[in-house]
Amino acid sequence: xxxxxxxxxxxxxxxxxxxxxxxxxxxxxxxxxxxxxxxxxxxxxxxxxxxxxxxxxxxxxxxxxxxx
Numbered sequence: 073x074x075x076x077x078x079x080x081x082x083x084x085x086x087x088x089x090x091x092x093x094x095x096x097x098x099x100x101x102x103x104x105x106x107x108x109x110x111x112x113x114x115x116x117x118x119x120x121x122x123x124x125x126x127x128x129x130x131x132x133x134x135x136x137x138x139x140x
Contacts, residue, residue, distance in 0.1 A: 102139045
């Protein structure tokens with residue numbers, strides 16, 4: 073996947089996530105203030121450092137978004 077394709081995919085996923093947040097605003101209660109969000113799918117491996125815990129929120133990409 074080229075960088076341009078990855079960027080397009082990330083933008084599309086972000087808009088889909090924003091739409092789900094609008095439809096289900098209580099999802100925001102599960103994301104701590106100051107967290108960064110990373111979208112996960114089968115193509116992306118999860119690499120987490122001990123220093124990242126608490127600052128990142130992972131979101132598994134399926135038909136519906138699932139907060140991890």
